[in-house]
């Protein structure tokens with residue numbers, strides 16, 4: 001595990017590839033053609049996994065290449081994603097398939113490294129191994145340097161799918177959570193299952209609801225983390241009961257922020273805040289004196305019939321016909 005500098009990258013190009021016999025175990029399906037893959041991720045709405053595995057003769061990188069990326073549950077979790085691997089070497093002996101990374105070719109993994117360096121490196125150095133997850137439009141969702149355990153990377157991939165592609169999250173849950181589904185159907189408490197922190201738990205509960213429409217699944221879903229909001233939204237048109245679930249999750253979002261803000265020193269409101277609130281209160285009651293108070297609180301340099309008419313219209317008050325030209329007055 002070390003930073004890859006430009007000079008190291010050049011040196012690596014001269015190092016003979018591999019040394020380790022290729023294992024037959026299935027690994028993450030690394031895509032070919034960087035640009036086509038990024039474009040497809042966007043049109044098919046798939047999150048993107050970028051794995052930087054730039055050192056062929058280093059323990060952490062080899063652990064990921066020969067063990068981590070072949071862990072069956074990680075392989076399954078990456079299926080809905082567009083997966084790209086970054087490495088500067090040419091491993092080909094024959095044909096164009098890369099013997100180190102399976103499905104992809106060496107040109108693609110070199111292109112992906114160039115992309116990663118351009119995006120995350122200031123001086124041509126980058127830590128390897130390293131992993132990043134992008135939203136389908138390329139926005140960074142998560143990035144972590146150094147070795148990561150396959151189950152931790154799996155959880156990050158699943159979180160990215162839940163967050164950005166809820167329909168794919170349902171498919172993934174159907175494919176990979178048979179055991180959890182079975183225990184839940186045999187009576188395990190769904191709220192306890194949610195508490196275990198499985199990123200796909202809300203998707204599993206939705207699949208169970210599809211089976212028997214039992215309200216207990218929805219009741220448990222109310223305890224789901226805010227990231228499940230997109231999943232729940234898929235069902236809102238199907239059944240009104242989902243509105244209550246969405247509301248509960250959304251309220252939790254608010255509580256989460258409040259918790260994060262707790263403990264920070266309270267900011268004193270700016271002095272004119274109270275004046276503004278009072279003026280708005282008067283406007284809401286239909287009291288025209290609120291207009292003058294609002295102008296004073298805003299310290300607005302201009303007063304006149306145009307300004308008052310515009311504010312009255314904004315406040316939804318009947319202030320008589322607005323004089324000609326008030327809109328122009330404001331767009332000046």
Ligand SMILES: [Zn+2]
Pocket residue numbers: 089090091092098099100101105106109
């Ligand atoms: Zn290769």
